[in-house]
Structure formats: structure tokens, C-alpha cells
Amino acid sequence: MAGAATALGGLRGAARFEANTATRDPAWVKGLVLSLSLGFFLLFLLLPLIAVFVEALRRGWSVYLAALIEPDAVSAIRLTLLTAAIAVPLNLVFGIAAAWTITKFDFRGKQMLITFIDLPFSVSPVIAGLIYVLVFGAQGWFGPWLGEHGIKIIFAVPGIVLATVFVTFPFVARELIPLMQAQGRDEEEAALVLGASGWQMFRKITLPNIKWALLYGVILCNARAMGEFGAVSVVSGHIRGVTNTMPLHVEILYNEYQFAAAFAVASLLALLALVTLAVKTYVEWRASQTAQPGEVP
Amino acid sequence: MSIEVQDIRKTFGRFVALDGVSLDFPTGELIALLGPSGCGKTTLLRIIAGLEWPDKGRVLFDGHDASHRDVRERQVGFVFQHYALFRHMTVLENIAFGLRVKPQGSRPSEADIQRRVGDLLELVQLGWLAHRYPAQLSGGQRQRIALARALAVEPRVLLLDEPFGALDAKVRKELRRWLRRLHDELHITSIFVTHDQDEALEVADRVVLMNKGRIEQSGTAQAVYEHPATAFAYSFLGAVNRFAGRVDGHSLRIGGGAVPLCESNAADGEEVIAFARPHELHILTGEAQQGIPVTVSRVLLGGATARVELTGSAGSNGHAEPQHFEVELTRQQLSDLDLQPGQPVRLTSARLRVFPAARE
Numbered sequence: 001m002a003g004a005a006t007a008l009g010g011l012r013g014a015a016r017f018e019a020n021t022a023t024r025d026p027a028w029v030k031g032l033v034l035s036l037s038l039g040f041f042l043l044f045l046l047l048p049l050i051a052v053f054v055e056a057l058r059r060g061w062s063v064y065l066a067a068l069i070e071p072d073a074v075s076a077i078r079l080t081l082l083t084a085a086i087a088v089p090l091n092l093v094f095g096i097a098a099a100w101t102i103t104k105f106d107f108r109g110k111q112m113l114i115t116f117i118d119l120p121f122s123v124s125p126v127i128a129g130l131i132y133v134l135v136f137g138a139q140g141w142f143g144p145w146l147g148e149h150g151i152k153i154i155f156a157v158p159g160i161v162l163a164t165v166f167v168t169f170p171f172v173a174r175e176l177i178p179l180m181q182a183q184g185r186d187e188e189e190a191a192l193v194l195g196a197s198g199w200q201m202f203r204k205i206t207l208p209n210i211k212w213a214l215l216y217g218v219i220l221c222n223a224r225a226m227g228e229f230g231a232v233s234v235v236s237g238h239i240r241g242v243t244n245t246m247p248l249h250v251e252i253l254y255n256e257y258q259f260a261a262a263f264a265v266a267s268l269l270a271l272l273a274l275v276t277l278a279v280k281t282y283v284e285w286r287a288s289q290t291a292q293p294g295e296v297p
Numbered sequence: 298m299s300i301e302v303q304d305i306r307k308t309f310g311r312f313v314a315l316d317g318v319s320l321d322f323p324t325g326e327l328i329a330l331l332g333p334s335g336c337g338k339t340t341l342l343r344i345i346a347g348l349e350w351p352d353k354g355r356v357l358f359d360g361h362d363a364s365h366r367d368v369r370e371r372q373v374g375f376v377f378q379h380y381a382l383f384r385h386m387t388v389l390e391n392i393a394f395g396l397r398v399k400p401q402g403s404r405p406s407e408a409d410i411q412r413r414v415g416d417l418l419e420l421v422q423l424g425w426l427a428h429r430y431p432a433q434l435s436g437g438q439r440q441r442i443a444l445a446r447a448l449a450v451e452p453r454v455l456l457l458d459e460p461f462g463a464l465d466a467k468v469r470k471e472l473r474r475w476l477r478r479l480h481d482e483l484h485i486t487s488i489f490v491t492h493d494q495d496e497a498l499e500v501a502d503r504v505v506l507m508n509k510g511r512i513e514q515s516g517t518a519q520a521v522y523e524h525p526a527t528a529f530a531y532s533f534l535g536a537v538n539r540f541a542g543r544v545d546g547h548s549l550r551i552g553g554g555a556v557p558l559c560e561s562n563a564a565d566g567e568e569v570i571a572f573a574r575p576h577e578l579h580i581l582t583g584e585a586q587q588g589i590p591v592t593v594s595r596v597l598l599g600g601a602t603a604r605v606e607l608t609g610s611a612g613s614n615g616h617a618e619p620q621h622f623e624v625e626l627t628r629q630q631l632s633d634l635d636l637q638p639g640q641p642v643r644l645t646s647a648r649l650r651v652f653p654a655a656r657e
Binding site for chain 2: 186187189190191192193194195196197200204205208209
């Protein structure tokens, strides 16, 4: 995951590389690498994406729309949006807190904390789901206590939210840590010496400096929160109209041979992803624009 | 405002940054904290600012204990080594920041803020840059804006961390002179940290020389340069030739020769370290008996004086490899001596400064 600010930096570098005879590759190397990567892109990324929309619309608009406004589908869409609406703000706060802790304080076990932040990336999502079943499930550690008090986490909405928060935790923190490390503490210290309170320092100095990376992290976090399948699948229980998110709903429809409906919901999910990508590209572009003056003229 | 630090001690893990430092900074003076990197000078500056807390000791502002006062309440102006300008704000907003974050009651009106920022921009002579961003400024301009920003809150003391460290040689010289003039205008107690002895000697009223978390010497620039109190002070300030030898009556035995001693508090037979500046050494040609045998290796002409590099025999400085000496001569002296590379000569001095070898 490259930082938002550095993502487009390579483009300018490439132009310079290309113009220089000493570093320019022979034409056939360029052609080969280009066709290889473009071919791969067409075959594995673009074609399936097109297939989703073609399949979704194969039986016409009426079937497509019917699949989307059917109550179970609406409930899945609503649950997915709800989950993202809870998980993303939570991880926004956690992410800033974690990045702040790591970059502004020196303490024992810092390296370990950095490693733990990556845990959700390295653990299979299925395991992530299972962890919550083992902790909060009926046979789990807190299961009996929760049962007595009538609180349902597993096979209910809270479990889905918890699993999603776990899986999407690293995105914001991972974006912020390298940037905040590079920026150092000088500006914050300068603000303090000038009399700013902690909150003024955060709002007027820290936040403006990290806003693009933060937004970038939030977008990635949101994309994953809406698309997560594995972890959610374990804790959801697949109760139609109650604990089904969009990805789970797609699977159920597909297993029931309702291909047009499955692809219709899938196309909506893909559309959300495309919008996310567009916003992400815009954020990257803005970040590179604001990062530009940072380089000494 | 006068500042006093008493018996400050600060450690980072096992590293002792400051080891019982006590100092007095009188009102209105410009003081340089000078020393090699890692000597604790920046830590001391940050402790005075309140950006770092000492493990032990007190900081007094005008005789009042400020040790437990928060950095925000100390009313210090701090200029960071890399300026730490707010990169997302214009020059104008940077300077106004300290005024804008004041609590509602004491915050000046917008018109006052604008006027004050205008005055400060005029003071640092950069009014035409008001709407630029820090990234669009040169190093010297950033430095001056950082200074204007620090002055905006009317600090009682100005602290500068390596203020010229990141600038090229020419700009650095200009800014040094400018800082000195500014200080003469404002008369605000100022402390700056530097590892550059020329900078310290040229700009400061008083120089505090630090080494390994302790103060080696403090005094006026001239006093510290002309009368170094310790071997470290001597070798850190200015070009220097170092000799290792043994006191023998009224002379110092060095390698295969002897140099007469005029002033010495070392006992007969003691192992000592001796120092002499390049202009305090003399070259003797012909059949001279006194002095240390050396060989001329190079003659460098440049400016009003000439420098002669000489190579001694192994062991004359206490090391196994042969030592190099440097002598500064006037053009006249040089032509009188008529030195040739490879020529054996003898080296002597009328002003050897002797320090006990163990204390180095």
C-alpha cells in the first residue's frame, strides 16, 4: 500500500526515466512488458467486471431492478451500509489514535504494536470470524453471560460489525503512520510553544497535514467494509433479511441458481467499488498536488 | 528576562545528555551554547523551553521557579533547526498563529493581528512574501519567517536551535550579522545552540562551551578563545596543534626534541598534553638545537598569510603514526625562511599551553 502522496510520484519519475537514453529500455522490452501487463489487466480484471454487468442485465432491466428492490436484497444493502457506517468512523478514530501513539510517543513495545496493527491483514478473514465466535458465541468465553443478559452478538448485527471492524482496522493507521513519521513532531512542538492547546494543535496543525492520507485510508477502509465476505460469513449465520450483507446475499442467490439476481446485486457492489476507486484517484491526485510544494524548489 | 538553570540532569535511557548543568543567563544577552554533537546543548535548550523535562534540577525565569510550568505558559520564542513552519499555511498565517490561538479574552482583534504581522514582516524585511507558502521560500527566508513567528507572541526569551545549521555558507554569514543586529535592536534575552565555533565567537556576547553533558567553560567569546580553561576547550576552539610529552625542567620533551616552557603549572616529570595555535608556532632552519624535528610537506599560499604543513616523526603526539602540524606565517616570514618540501626543520613555540594528560 503506497501512501496517497507518493502514489502518483512515480508518473513524473517515469517520464524522466524514459527521456534519458542511458536508462531507456529497448523497444521490444517495453513492448513485451506493456502487453504483458495490459493483457493481464484485460483478462483478469476488466473482463470479469464487464461480465458482471452483462450477466446482470442479460434478462433485461425489469429483472435487474426487481432483484434490487426485493425485500431481502434491500435488507442486505441496508445492513451493508449500516456496517460500513459504524466500522469506518470507529476505525477512523482508532487509526488516528494508533498512528498518533506510534509516531508521537516513545515507549516499550512500539514495534510490537506496529506488527499487531497488521494482524488483520495477515490473518485469514475466516479465522478473524472464528475468533469472535469463540469469544462471543453460545459455547464461547462470554457466551453464557451474554445469553443470560439477552445480548446476541454472534449470528446478529453486532457480530457482523465487530468482524468488519477487525478486518478493516489497519487501513487508516497504515496510511497515517508513514506520513506522520516523515513529518515528525516539529510543527506540533512549534504550535505548543506558540501557546496552542492540545486540541488547537491537532485541529490546526496535525489534521490539515494528514487529511489526504486520512481520506485515502477511509476510502480503502470503506471499500473493504462493504466488500468483506469471509469473516462476516462466519459470524452472520446467513439469516435472510436479518443478517445477510450484500456479499453474502450474492452468494446465496448464486447457490440458488438465480444468476441474474446474483449478478444484479453483484453489479451494485461493483458499482460501489468503482465509485470508491474514482474518489480514491481524485484523493491521490489532490494529495500529490498538495505534497508538491513540500519539495524544495 | 534572566534565566537560571540549576543542577539540571537529563538521561535518555542509558545516555546521559546533561550531567548536573548550572548556568546563569543575564537579561538582554545573546548567548551561544557551543559544543560537538551529542554534548547536550539542544537538550538544555529544549529543557529551558519546556519541550523536555529534566530528571533533576530547576529552571528559573527572573528568579521564579518555572520548572513545572507548561511549555505554553513559559512565553518563550523557539526557532527550530528545520524551522518547523506550518506547511499548509501562508507566511502571514504562520506568523499570526501564536496570536490566533490565544484564549478569547486575551486574543487581539483581527485588525491588531494584521498590524502586528505587518510590523514583524517589516522587521524581518520580507513583507513581499506574506502570501507565499513555506515551500516557496529559500532557506534563509524560512529562517527569518520562523524568527518572526517566534517573536509574534512577544516572548520573554528567544531560543534558537542551530539557527543557521541548514543554510549554505554565504547565507549563513549574512544571517549571522542580521541576527546580531536584530538582537541589538530588540535586546531580548537570547540563547542559540551551535556546533560552529566561528558562529559562536562572532555572534554571541557570551559563549558556553559544553562537552559530554557538562559545561567546559563559559565566558565572553574573546576570553574563551584566548584563555581556554581545558584541553577540550583548546582543541575545540580554532585550529590547533597538539603535542604529547613529558615536562623536563623548563622544557617539554616531545619525541626526539624539546620545546622550552615559559608558563607551566605541571610538575617535573609529568606526562602532559600541550597545545599551540598555528600562528604561535615558529619554524627554525639551519643548525638549531631546540625544537622538535619535523619535515616540511606542503606550503599553501592564500590570502595575507601562508600556511605550512609539516610532518613530525612517529610518537611526537603520543600516537604511533606520524603527526601533522600546521604553522601560519606572514608572507615576509615565509620568504625569509625559503622552505622547500622535504626540507628538515625544527618546530618551536613561545606559547605552549600545557594540560595534564589524564584530564583530557
